[in-house]
Amino acid sequence: MEKFWLRKVINIPGVNTGFMNKMESRKKIIASRIEDGFVVNGLRLISLKTPIEDVVTLQGSLFGGEVYSPSTNSAVAEITAEMLDEGTTKRDKFVISGMLEDVGASISIWAGKYRIRFKAMCLKKDVPLVIDILGEQLRSPAFNKTDLEPSIKRIIGDLKRSKEETSVRALEAFLQKLYPKNHPNYFIPIKKQIEDTGKVKDSDLKKFHRLHYGLGNLIMVAVGDVDRSVFEKAIHAAFSGWGRSGLTIDYSGSIKAKRIRKPHTTVVNMKDKTSADLVIGQPIGIDREHEDFFPLMIGHYILGGNFSARLMATIRDKEGLTYGIHSALGGIENRNDGYWAIWGTYAPELMEQGRESTLFQLNKWVDEGVTEEELAAKKTTITGTYQVTLATTGGLANRIMTIAERGKEMSYIDEFPQEIYSIQLRKVNEVIRQYSNPKKLVFVSAGSIEVKGNQ
Numbered sequence: 001m002e003k004f005w006l007r008k009v010i011n012i013p014g015v016n017t018g019f020m021n022k023m024e025s026r027k028k029i030i031a032s033r034i035e036d037g038f039v040v041n042g043l044r045l046i047s048l049k050t051p052i053e054d055v056v057t058l059q060g061s062l063f064g065g066e067v068y069s070p071s072t073n074s075a076v077a078e079i080t081a082e083m084l085d086e087g088t089t090k091r092d093k094f095v096i097s098g099m100l101e102d103v104g105a106s107i108s109i110w111a112g113k114y115r116i117r118f119k120a121m122c123l124k125k126d127v128p129l130v131i132d133i134l135g136e137q138l139r140s141p142a143f144n145k146t147d148l149e150p151s152i153k154r155i156i157g158d159l160k161r162s163k164e165e166t167s168v169r170a171l172e173a174f175l176q177k178l179y180p181k182n183h184p185n186y187f188i189p190i191k192k193q194i195e196d197t198g199k200v201k202d203s204d205l206k207k208f209h210r211l212h213y214g215l216g217n218l219i220m221v222a223v224g225d226v227d228r229s230v231f232e233k234a235i236h237a238a239f240s241g242w243g244r245s246g247l248t249i250d251y252s253g254s255i256k257a258k259r260i261r262k263p264h265t266t267v268v269n270m271k272d273k274t275s276a277d278l279v280i281g282q283p284i285g286i287d288r289e290h291e292d293f294f295p296l297m298i299g300h301y302i303l304g305g306n307f308s309a310r311l312m313a314t315i316r317d318k319e320g321l322t323y324g325i326h327s328a329l330g331g332i333e334n335r336n337d338g339y340w341a342i343w344g345t346y347a348p349e350l351m352e353q354g355r356e357s358t359l360f361q362l363n364k365w366v367d368e369g370v371t372e373e374e375l376a377a378k379k380t381t382i383t384g385t386y387q388v389t390l391a392t393t394g395g396l397a398n399r400i401m402t403i404a405e406r407g408k409e410m411s412y413i414d415e416f417p418q419e420i421y422s423i424q425l426r427k428v429n430e431v432i433r434q435y436s437n438p439k440k441l442v443f444v445s446a447g448s449i450e451v452k453g454n455q
Contacts, residue, residue, distance in 0.1 A: 030390070031411040034400070035228055039235045042215030042244055046400055046410070047222040047231060050393060054124050056224040057393040059401050061115040062138075063217045063247035067184050068114075073204065074188050075196040079151065080205045081111035086147040088136040093147070096133055105130050109137065113184065114249065114334055115405070116213075119394075124225045128234040135238025138213065143205045155197050163190045167345070169268045170277040170446035175331075177264060177442050178283050178339055183255045185331040185339070214245035219404050223397040251335045257283035260440045268446035275323065276348045276447025278355060280362070281341030284435045288332040288406070295423050296329065296431040300340055301378050302370045303327045303361070308377075310361055311342065321354040322346050340435065348448050355445075359438070366436050369429030383417040 030048070039045045069077040085107065087093040100106060105122035107130065118138075122130045162168045168190070175187035218239075222231055260282055286292055304311035304327025311325045325344035332338035342362065346354045389395035390413075403412050 030396075030413050031409075034410045034413075036410060039232050040215065040240050043218045043220065043235060043239055044404070045220050045222065045228075045231060045235060046404060047226045047228050048396060048400065049226045049228075050224055050396070052224050052393060054225050055393065056122055056124055056127055056222060056226055057397050058120040058122075058130070058134075058220060058222050059118070059394075059397040060218065060220040061112075061117045061401065061405065062213070062219070063114060063245055063249075064116040064212050065112045065114040068212060068247055070204075070208070073196045073199060075155075075193060075200050076204050076208050078111045079148075079155065079197065079200050080208050081109060081116045082151055082155070083143055083148065083205060084109045084116075084137045084141050086151070087142040087144060089140045089142050090136055092142070096137075099129065099133065103129065107134055107137070124227065124230075127227075127230055128237075131231070131234035131238050135235075139239070139242055141205075141209065143202045143209070145202050148200070148202050148205070152197055152200060156194055159190055159194045159197065163194075164270070166268075166270060166273055166275060166277040166446040167343075169270065170279045170343075170444050173266045173268050173446065174279045174281065174341065174442060174444040175339075177266060177444065178257050178260075178281075179331075180255065180258060183257065184334070184336050185257070212245055212247050214243040215239065216244040217247065218245075219401065221397045221400045221404065223393040223400070249334050253335060253337070257285065257337050257339070260442060263439070263441050263443070265443040266445075267449055268444070269449055270447055273348070273448040275345050276351050276445055276449055278344050278346060278351055278358075279341050279444045280355075280358060280441055281339055282437065282440060282442055283337060283339045284329070285337045286332070286435075287335045287338060289335065292431045292435070293329070293332065294419060295427045296340075296435055298375065298378055298382065298420070298423060299365075299370060299428045299432045300327045300329055301382065302374045303365050304342060305378070306381065310365065311344075311358065314361055315344070315354060315357050319357055321350050321357055325354075325358070351445060351447075351449065355443070362436070363438050366433055366438060369432060370425070372425050375423070375425050375428060379420055379423070383420050386417060386420075 034046060034048050036046045037044070064077060064081070066074075066077050069075065085093065085096075087096065091099075103122065103126045105120065105126050107118065107120045109116065109118045111117075116138075118134065120130050120134060172187045172190060175185055176189075179186040220231075220235070222228075284296070286296075301309065303309060304325060306312070306326075309326070311327060315325050316322050323345040325342065327340065327342045329338055329340050342358055344354055344358060389399060399413055400410070403410060
């Protein structure tokens, strides 16, 4: 488990000491009410009973996401997850849908980059029914050919539409420039995704499910009017005896981002587009667990994290050059070396002007850093937003799930605001300069752009 360190803050400029004292007194106020343990071997249940009556939110995940697709076909993992709610070997999808609708419950399942994720909502009395259906969907999906064909057509249709979106094409080219093909952050070309999707057969899904789905890394989080004994009994009935998954995450860090030695520009010319997207950025070489992550994250939040950030206030509100612009870190999950990116949408004829204005703000941000007032304001925004998400069962479940997947102690749910408030101005400005080199930027634009000169 990652050990969380807590820095005691006394009279640090820009730190809300009143808030810190309040948070110190509330330390572990949520974590102390969380129950955590393995219900069956390889299935961890984390539960939190809240004052809400009769309603329960369930979230969960297990390895099997997009990065685990076989090398022969990049679409297999995603479509396997897509088909989990299309019926089981015991009941077809219409019967299952009717059972859930009769009690006002819902179950959704989808594939992320690393994990298959699911979410369910139901009344307290219907927990056994929902767990039973979920167990069927995860353990014994039907993978019927008659359901697979329309799913493939729909996915291909979505991919073709995304191929016409300037934002998607800009991100595609940007990540392909930053990462090698075998890196988890690499963007598989949309053309190849379409080709692979069209080749998927029901036998591919059955094989992938048989080889990779199972216990071992399955996490469930239940929040609301939770009776843990009812959950444990239902989970035992639905999941006992399931085989174990052999999937793991390679934390070796052997696959790194490409080394950007000089500025690079890519233009993705797309016909008949009324807007164009511009992405500017570079790899940072660190992940979410690195000590520099949060100082760098908050630095980018000041630059372009919300409507009151520098980029929106200048390039959009003052100069009127963009429909929207933001700055953020990405690709930092599961020990992956991530990147930062500034993303803006422009009228094609304003893109070059927007590019120059963005570079001006970027250079100013790197050279001069951020101010104490900006840092204090964003700390309040980030921690305030965090507290708001904890006001709902869905928000609580999502936060707990994230903490569990990161391998951190449950006390982190209460400690996170303190971690943000302990960040010092000196550290933020230090990491801004360390991870931002305006002389080695990657530029990608996508849209109806006239290419002039040497691009």
